[in-house]
Amino acid sequence: MPNDFSSPAVSPETDTKRGSIDSFVSPSTPIRRLPDSWNIWEQSLSQAIRQSLKYGSSQGISDGERSESGNWRRSVVQLPVLSIEGLLDSVANMRRARLVLTMLLHFYVHTQPPSMDDVVHIPTSIAVLLHNISKAMGMPPVLTYSDNVLYNWSPVDLSSSTPSADDELECLTSFTSTPDESHFNLTSARIELRGNDALKVMKLLFPTQQSATFPDPTTISSALLQLSAIIQSMTSTLLDIRRGCDPTIFYTQIRPWLNGASPKPWVFDGVEGPDRQPTKMAGSTAGQSPTIQCLDAFLGVEYLTHTADGQIPNPTIKSENSVLTGMRSYMLPSHRTFIEEMIPRGQKLRSFIQCQSPSSGLVEAYNKAVTALKEFRDAHIRVVTLYIINPSRSAAQAESVGTGKAPEKVMGTGGTELLPFLKGVRDRTKEGLL
Numbered sequence: 001m002p003n004d005f006s007s008p009a010v011s012p013e014t015d016t017k018r019g020s021i022d023s024f025v026s027p028s029t030p031i032r033r034l035p036d037s038w039n040i041w042e043q044s045l046s047q048a049i050r051q052s053l054k055y056g057s058s059q060g061i062s063d064g065e066r067s068e069s070g071n072w073r074r075s076v077v078q079l080p081v082l083s084i085e086g087l088l089d090s091v092a093n094m095r096r097a098r099l100v101l102t103m104l105l106h107f108y109v110h111t112q113p114p115s116m117d118d119v120v121h122i123p124t125s126i127a128v129l130l131h132n133i134s135k136a137m138g139m140p141p142v143l144t145y146s147d148n149v150l151y152n153w154s155p156v157d158l159s160s161s162t163p164s165a166d167d168e169l170e171c172l173t174s175f176t177s178t179p180d181e182s183h184f185n186l187t188s189a190r191i192e193l194r195g196n197d198a199l200k201v202m203k204l205l206f207p208t209q210q211s212a213t214f215p216d217p218t219t220i221s222s223a224l225l226q227l228s229a230i231i232q233s234m235t236s237t238l239l240d241i242r243r244g245c246d247p248t249i250f251y252t253q254i255r256p257w258l259n260g261a262s263p264k265p266w267v268f269d270g271v272e273g274p275d276r277q278p279t280k281m282a283g284s285t286a287g288q289s290p291t292i293q294c295l296d297a298f299l300g301v302e303y304l305t306h307t308a309d310g311q312i313p314n315p316t317i318k319s320e321n322s323v324l325t326g327m328r329s330y331m332l333p334s335h336r337t338f339i340e341e342m343i344p345r346g347q348k349l350r351s352f353i354q355c356q357s358p359s360s361g362l363v364e365a366y367n368k369a370v371t372a373l374k375e376f377r378d379a380h381i382r383v384v385t386l387y388i389i390n391p392s393r394s395a396a397q398a399e400s401v402g403t404g405k406a407p408e409k410v411m412g413t414g415g416t417e418l419l420p421f422l423k424g425v426r427d428r429t430k431e432g433l434l
Helices: 036-049 065-078 091-108 124-137 145-150 179-205 217-244 247-258 290-298 324-330 333-354 364-401 418-429
Strands: 120-122 151-153 169-171 262-269 279-281
Touching: 036 065, 036 091, 065 091, 065 124, 091 124, 091 145, 091 247, 120 124, 120 290, 124 169, 145 179, 145 262, 151 179, 179 247, 179 290, 217 290, 262 290, 279 333, 290 324, 290 333, 290 364, 324 333, 324 364, 333 364, 364 418
Parallel strands: 120 262
Antiparallel strands: 151 169, 262 279
16 A cells, blocks of 8 residues: 555544544534535446446346446546545545545446456546545545444434434445445444443543553553443444344445455556555455554553464564554544554553552453453454355355365455454454453
8 A cells, every 4th residue: 555645635634633532433423425516426426326236246247237337437437537625624525525436446446347457447537536535634545444434324313412322323325225234334333433432431541642640540440340341332232233234145245345456456547656556455344443453552452463473572563564553554544643642551551550469450350351352352253254254155165066166265355364363363362361
């Protein structure tokens, strides 16, 4: 991924202050459509969704469906290259523009039939606009968790001033318009909303960025027990995905659209300089969740869970090859900064607790919080097994009948070999117990 996307050209996140974040989700209800000057993007996206364009590698896709996808892609190529100048003064407009343009991008790429080409060319009509808006926001030009989860929901009751995970929510835009995709996206959004309470606990122990001392042990213990309960509620929310999202529909109709620029890199036509080089990027994945990464940082176990090779690394050495560390490049800059500033504070908190008397109850409270995080990852593995691993194995077995073809490794939308990676992170979370 081009390195200079990590620093925004402007500061679009006017609703957050450096070192102080109350919520990773949008503090105000995201807008449903862009202003009229950019309505042509909305119309093109609506057409793709309305026509139920098919994933290019789908089994049984008809000639008529391929023709329909081809006609839509040609219409995208002909879109004018609009200026983003009028979008830069509005956080809400920039976020909506990112969502619309990245969904157009993924529709354009993933409706293409299988090809022997080494790269995928992104037409100037999308490439230049998405490059510019992404550079302005400090994010890569690909659909991320921030786009389709953090800023893609709305409370049904718009009079609610502080939406919560228990409110009735709706997903604003999706690839398939199925209730299953909405439920999938909103499950993640509810987890992030529950994470707001976790951020309150963190602020209780670290009221300012410069906080040099900790509260008394009783206050810390109480906060950690609160955090355990919050993480447990996040786990329950995660498992509720089974109530509204069918595994087969997710695997065959929803998940393919989330894939990023892999295995074939993308070339952004019309973009000048190094950013036009063939680029591989991860797609939207739960590994980009700022709440979960922040919990790792706060509990001081980030140096365990973010290691690249499964070995316990030196906590003072940043593992540049860590998949989870790399996923921060797909977050909003303020979220990335907040997590990275939390890491040394979390390590100090963990060290402080290690030095306390067992009778203080601090170690027990801390271990309950770490155990809750480990159990969240247990639940995530169960969900991934149900929604990805099992359907993938069934599809591979069906494909191998009569061909002798060996099943391929199951890869995540983040580009990892899915199950070994998740189990490794879960196991290293458990190693954080004191």
